[in-house]
Amino acid sequence: MADGSIGLWTVPLAVLGGAIRVSTPFLFVSLGECITERSGRINLGLEGTLVMGAMSAYGISYLTGSPWLGVLAAGITGALLGALHAGICSLPRVNDVAVGIALMLFGTGLAFYLGKPLIEPTAPRLPAIDFGWWSDIPQVRAALRVNALFLIGIALAPILYWAFRTTRWGLLIRTAGESSDAARAMGHSVLLIRLRATMVGGFLAGIGGSFLSLFYPGSWNEGLSSGQGITAVALVIFARWDPLLCLWASLAFGGAAALGPALQSVGVTSGYHLFNAAPYILTLAIMIITCSPKRTLTGAPAELSITR
Amino acid sequence: MDFGRISRRHLLQGGAALTLGAAAGVRPAFAAETTIGFIYVGSRDDYGYNQAHAQGAAALKKIPGLKVVEEEKVPETDAVEKTIESMINLDGATLLFPTSFGYYNPHMIKMANKFPKLRFEHCGGLWSDKDPKNAGSYFGYIDEAQYISGIIAGYTSKSGKLGFVAAKPIPQVLRNINAFALGAKLANPKATTQVIFTGDWSMPVKEAEATNSLIDQGVDVLTCHVDGPKTMVENAARRGAFVCGYHTNQSPLAPKAYLTGAEWNWEALYPKFVKMIAAGESIPNFYRGGLKEEIVKTSPYGEAVSAEARKHADDVKAKFLSAEGYAIFKGGLVDNKGKSVIAAGNDRGQKDPELEKMDYLVEGVIGATS
Numbered sequence: 001m002a003d004g005s006i007g008l009w010t011v012p013l014a015v016l017g018g019a020i021r022v023s024t025p026f027l028f029v030s031l032g033e034c035i036t037e038r039s040g041r042i043n044l045g046l047e048g049t050l051v052m053g054a055m056s057a058y059g060i061s062y063l064t065g066s067p068w069l070g071v072l073a074a075g076i077t078g079a080l081l082g083a084l085h086a087g088i089c090s091l092p093r094v095n096d097v098a099v100g101i102a103l104m105l106f107g108t109g110l111a112f113y114l115g116k117p118l119i120e121p122t123a124p125r126l127p128a129i130d131f132g133w134w135s136d137i138p139q140v141r142a143a144l145r146v147n148a149l150f151l152i153g154i155a156l157a158p159i160l161y162w163a164f165r166t167t168r169w170g171l172l173i174r175t176a177g178e179s180s181d182a183a184r185a186m187g188h189s190v191l192l193i194r195l196r197a198t199m200v201g202g203f204l205a206g207i208g209g210s211f212l213s214l215f216y217p218g219s220w221n222e223g224l225s226s227g228q229g230i231t232a233v234a235l236v237i238f239a240r241w242d243p244l245l246c247l248w249a250s251l252a253f254g255g256a257a258a259l260g261p262a263l264q265s266v267g268v269t270s271g272y273h274l275f276n277a278a279p280y281i282l283t284l285a286i287m288i289i290t291c292s293p294k295r296t297l298t299g300a301p302a303e304l305s306i307t308r
Numbered sequence: 309m310d311f312g313r314i315s316r317r318h319l320l321q322g323g324a325a326l327t328l329g330a331a332a333g334v335r336p337a338f339a340a341e342t343t344i345g346f347i348y349v350g351s352r353d354d355y356g357y358n359q360a361h362a363q364g365a366a367a368l369k370k371i372p373g374l375k376v377v378e379e380e381k382v383p384e385t386d387a388v389e390k391t392i393e394s395m396i397n398l399d400g401a402t403l404l405f406p407t408s409f410g411y412y413n414p415h416m417i418k419m420a421n422k423f424p425k426l427r428f429e430h431c432g433g434l435w436s437d438k439d440p441k442n443a444g445s446y447f448g449y450i451d452e453a454q455y456i457s458g459i460i461a462g463y464t465s466k467s468g469k470l471g472f473v474a475a476k477p478i479p480q481v482l483r484n485i486n487a488f489a490l491g492a493k494l495a496n497p498k499a500t501t502q503v504i505f506t507g508d509w510s511m512p513v514k515e516a517e518a519t520n521s522l523i524d525q526g527v528d529v530l531t532c533h534v535d536g537p538k539t540m541v542e543n544a545a546r547r548g549a550f551v552c553g554y555h556t557n558q559s560p561l562a563p564k565a566y567l568t569g570a571e572w573n574w575e576a577l578y579p580k581f582v583k584m585i586a587a588g589e590s591i592p593n594f595y596r597g598g599l600k601e602e603i604v605k606t607s608p609y610g611e612a613v614s615a616e617a618r619k620h621a622d623d624v625k626a627k628f629l630s631a632e633g634y635a636i637f638k639g640g641l642v643d644n645k646g647k648s649v650i651a652a653g654n655d656r657g658q659k660d661p662e663l664e665k666m667d668y669l670v671e672g673v674i675g676a677t678s
Binding site for chain 1: 350351353354355502503504505506507510511512513514515516517518520521522523524525535536538539542543546547560561674675676678
């Protein structure tokens with residue numbers, strides 16, 4: 001069209017663009033949580049890790065001028081928070097869910113406190129890779145501006161899937177998650193396996209946070225996460241602890257987040273509260289469909305405190 | 309990085325230092341030291357609503373003999389009553405500015421009844437005769453500045469499509485959207501303003517998605533009414549669209565894309581209030597004003613604003629500043645469903661309380677209030 005508008009095509013394009021833009025934090029947090037939960041522990045604190053990651057990435061990027069150093073810092077911060085969670089949970093009679101909630105509040109609180117001077121400055125952002133070069137429609141080009149972290153996340157899902165099935169490390173994590181007695185009988189320290197799994201999970205969640213502050217929406221402020229970390233933890237459960245399903249679920253959530261604004265932009269204005277709530281409705285619906293009082297969830301690691 | 313400005317304790321220390329400075333020779337403007345308390349609902353550095361108030365508080369800190377205490381992120385619950393009491397009992401505050409809408413009733417009213425000798429000034433509330441006499445509400449007609457932004461946006465847009473990222477369809481927000489759209493129609497009668505509601509005051513991902521969706525629809529100038537306009541400004545500028553700011557001046561975030569903006573001018577109003585008290589005058593309990601009263605202002609024009617746009621905007625601004633004023637919402641106004649909302653010949657002046665109950669979007673706005 002002459003005025004540069006693409007009419008109703010905005011909606012599928014925005015959902016596609018949203019899937020690419022919004023899904024990355026979901027993807028990293030859910031893959032990280034997948035590793036942690038497969039080792040038999042739940043880390044609900046990843047919301048805090050995500051926010052801490054976003055803040056530290058922004059801070060380091062601002063101070064050093066290198067966004068990739070920021071990503072690394074976010075990962076390290078996340079791993080440290082993971083180590084804290086695993087460390088506390090190694091103590092006898094400690095509930096990992098309660099520790100996770102405490103760390104969620106701790107992480108967000110600390111990030112808000114330390115991040116106060118970072119709200120105003122503008123930090124260097126991560127670069128985008130232009131995958132829309134073949135199209136001369138600006139909207140398509142904008143939707144296909146992809147960040148390297150998204151590609152890493154997409155590659156990570158099948159790698160993890162493969163690693164869980166065929167590598168020694170994958171087997172160890174799964175053994176610790178399915179039967180800690182078996183892991184101990186094999187001569188391995190369950191606590192050490194879980195410590196490492198939680199640290200790797202935290203590392204990935206921290207990187208998910210760096211995407212929020214350094215790429216999209218692309219600046220640090222206190223409402224940045226608005227619960228995405230929690231949603232991603234729930235996402236692992238209905239992805240059945242399967243990294244490949246985590247990928248599809250993250251993409252679906254990203255697309256759902258774009259649906260509300262996109263429908264309003266083409267003039268579907270009634271019920272926008274409902275469309276804005278689409279990701280949460282999706283969570284609820286899938287949880288209801290997949291839950292049954294008669295059996296534990298298929299695929300759930302047997303050692304998880306919620307299934308035990 | 310000013311970590312030193314984080315806690316109230318640090319502020320107290322700063323205030324004490326200021327008092328010492330005053331004692332050392334600067335003649336204080338006040339007979340006794342006055343302590344003023346500011347309460348914010350969010351973060352003070354949000355590039356938005358709360359920062360605008362904090363800038364006003366900062367202006368007061370410069371006046372000798374005044375001590376300012378601040379607390380941020382106080383929820384609109386009993387918590388604000390506790391904050392007010394501690395500011396009064398521990399810090400000796402005698403003038404309080406609870407700056408968020410939800411603080412007014414019942415929290416601030418209750419405190420004003422409890423401490424009848426102290427003065428309470430609330431931003432955004434509607435003071436009525438039933439409320440305590442030592443309480444007051446002030447607010448600014450920021451839609452005047454949005455109207456100016458609309459004129460600039462209407463001239464600058466090539467597609468004639470403007471975008472508005474809004475939080476919730478409440479009267480203050482609708483009034484801004486309508487003023488912006490009407491301003492744009494002065495510049496380009498065919499201009500449309502598309503609005504997207506994100507559902508809450510601070511939803512950065514939704515705001516970014518709304519910005520992208522609007523630009524995908526061909527919108528090339530955007531503005532917003534959310535708590536922190538930073539997300540919209542940065543994302544729109546990245547896509548090559550122009551922006552008009554809100555709350556404070558966001559031009560440092562996007563110097564090339566920033567056209568103008570609607571800003572609060574609390575740093576002019578608060579010292580005025582303090583001078584009135586020092587002179588023994590009483591502040592009117594219901595205090596309103598716009599550009600003329602220096603409660604709101606517009607950001608300096610960006611380099612992309614044409615001479616024609618500047619001239620038209622300056623002419624309208626001069627009308628707002630003139631003695632007879634200017635009505636944005638003129639008689640014969642029709643909403644975007646075709647219904648007449650203001651009868652012909654029945655101009656609604658800026659001070660008309662009916663405008664503070666606005667529940668419609670005017671013709672030329674694409675969107676719905678529910």
